[in-house]
Amino acid sequence: MTSKSSSQTLIAANQPGQANAVSETIKPKWQNWSGFVTANPQMRVAPDDLDALAMVVKNAPGPIRIAGAGHSFTPLVKSEGTIVSLEKFSGLKSHQTEELLARVGAGTQIGTLAKLLHGVGQALPNMGDIDRQAFGGGLGTATHGSGIKLGAYHTQLEAIQLVDGLGAVREYAKKTDGDVINAMGASLGAFGAITEVTIRNVADYKLHRRRWTAPVAEVLDQFEQVMSAHRSAEFFYIPFSGRALMLASDISEGEPGVRPHDSDDDAVATLKTLRNYIGWFPWLRRRLIGTAIAKLPDEDYVEHWLNVYPSDRKTKFNEMEYHLPFEEGAKALRDIITLLETRFPEVYFPIEVRVVAADDVWLSPFYKRRTCSIAIHHDAAEDPLPFFAAAESIFRIYGGRPHWGKMHNLKAKDLKGIYPRWDDAMEVRRDIDPQNRFVSPYVARLLGIENAG
Numbered sequence: 001m002t003s004k005s006s007s008q009t010l011i012a013a014n015q016p017g018q019a020n021a022v023s024e025t026i027k028p029k030w031q032n033w034s035g036f037v038t039a040n041p042q043m044r045v046a047p048d049d050l051d052a053l054a055m056v057v058k059n060a061p062g063p064i065r066i067a068g069a070g071h072s073f074t075p076l077v078k079s080e081g082t083i084v085s086l087e088k089f090s091g092l093k094s095h096q097t098e099e100l101l102a103r104v105g106a107g108t109q110i111g112t113l114a115k116l117l118h119g120v121g122q123a124l125p126n127m128g129d130i131d132r133q134a135f136g137g138g139l140g141t142a143t144h145g146s147g148i149k150l151g152a153y154h155t156q157l158e159a160i161q162l163v164d165g166l167g168a169v170r171e172y173a174k175k176t177d178g179d180v181i182n183a184m185g186a187s188l189g190a191f192g193a194i195t196e197v198t199i200r201n202v203a204d205y206k207l208h209r210r211r212w213t214a215p216v217a218e219v220l221d222q223f224e225q226v227m228s229a230h231r232s233a234e235f236f237y238i239p240f241s242g243r244a245l246m247l248a249s250d251i252s253e254g255e256p257g258v259r260p261h262d263s264d265d266d267a268v269a270t271l272k273t274l275r276n277y278i279g280w281f282p283w284l285r286r287r288l289i290g291t292a293i294a295k296l297p298d299e300d301y302v303e304h305w306l307n308v309y310p311s312d313r314k315t316k317f318n319e320m321e322y323h324l325p326f327e328e329g330a331k332a333l334r335d336i337i338t339l340l341e342t343r344f345p346e347v348y349f350p351i352e353v354r355v356v357a358a359d360d361v362w363l364s365p366f367y368k369r370r371t372c373s374i375a376i377h378h379d380a381a382e383d384p385l386p387f388f389a390a391a392e393s394i395f396r397i398y399g400g401r402p403h404w405g406k407m408h409n410l411k412a413k414d415l416k417g418i419y420p421r422w423d424d425a426m427e428v429r430r431d432i433d434p435q436n437r438f439v440s441p442y443v444a445r446l447l448g449i450e451n452a453g
């Protein structure tokens, strides 16, 4: 059956006379940002409104998986049934100036959301490396930025509107349904289709951003101090350089200036060239990279928050990120650097190191613990799995929890052991989706759901 005829069947069977309810059926093939995950669903739809979405949930071929911007590296969105885009559930619905609250469509792209909030004097407290994801996608995998006192996006949640597995609209507020919000704050797309959220923001602000390089050994010796010295601090370790590229941002009252040209992609291209041409001479590679990095110009500018955090990531990669107890971060990073430089010299992408505040969301990798996040990347055209498998065993020794949207090999039995409120979260999930409409084979393995449709 073609996607077109599937869509027409669905509409005819349920809402006579409302053929526009599902306004279009998008070409079925789907792939994620890196191209590693592909799917051939029977249908891809972008419902116009709650009624159309409810109809899809009730009648479209399962499993139903909600897609954000497809920037996850794990097969969370993959479905051979129906992939649903909530791009039409987008925009700022309302805001409260004094309380700094905003109700927004969960399909809103984070970059668009940032501009909308800036326009009404509000701001996201923090952002990740890019702003291309849907806000609902960010909630789906506990997407985060860096900052010792700054939480992931889901810590901003005050209320959620969703369509459950039976097609009914539900509303939950933190004040009255705190447990449900905590159960599904990091949702994995398994707690219904989130259509709108109310988020608590902060007042619009400017950031003073600095970038400089430092010997990684010094950074690791003073890890706590270095990562706590700024509102937001993070660094990239450049393989074979011995140096860390430090990034720090602090609130500023200064005049906004011009953000320097984003040279991240050029730098990655240079690292790849050095790997390709002199990878067999590690001493030369080390020397050239070390010299080039020591000469990188420092950055120092003031800009509005939304123009500071995100960058472009044009060079495609696959990624694994583990969230470790903060105290284990420096030790784990030393082991990962040794692993990369001794056994996987083909890897040229920098290792990213961030910190995240503890929170109360049951499936959040930051649940009740201050975290050091270590992310490793591998060229999207090359096989990432051997390096990632070797790194994963190190991350696990240090008590790591995987980023839900980045490659890992954990299954329900492993995850249950590292999430104290796992069973409670699963109970809430069953209540929201009793017939497992949102459960794909991957989600079933991840969450330990048997007999899923």
Ligand SMILES: Cc1cc2nc3c(=O)[nH]c(=O)nc-3n(C[C@H](O)[C@H](O)[C@H](O)COP(=O)(O)OP(=O)(O)OC[C@H]3O[C@@H](n4cnc5c(N)ncnc54)[C@H](O)[C@@H]3O)c2cc1C
Pocket (backbone or CB within 6 Å): 033, 034, 065, 066, 067, 068, 069, 070, 071, 072, 073, 076, 077, 086, 106, 107, 127, 128, 129, 130, 132, 133, 134, 135, 136, 137, 138, 139, 140, 141, 142, 143, 144, 145, 187, 188, 189, 190, 192, 193, 194, 195, 313, 403, 405, 406
């Ligand atoms: C270049 C790049 C940079 C990145 N940088 C960062 C970073 O700085 N920090 C970080 O933490 N992560 C980062 N990531 C990972 C990325 O933020 C997460 O994987 C995020 O979930 C992707 O958002 P998305 O909109 O693409 O969601 P998708 O990948 O499309 O979906 C993610 C999950 O959310 C669910 N979902 C999406 N929308 C909804 C909804 N409305 N209702 C219910 N479920 C929904 C999906 O079903 C799925 O389970 C990066 C990824 C890439 C490719």
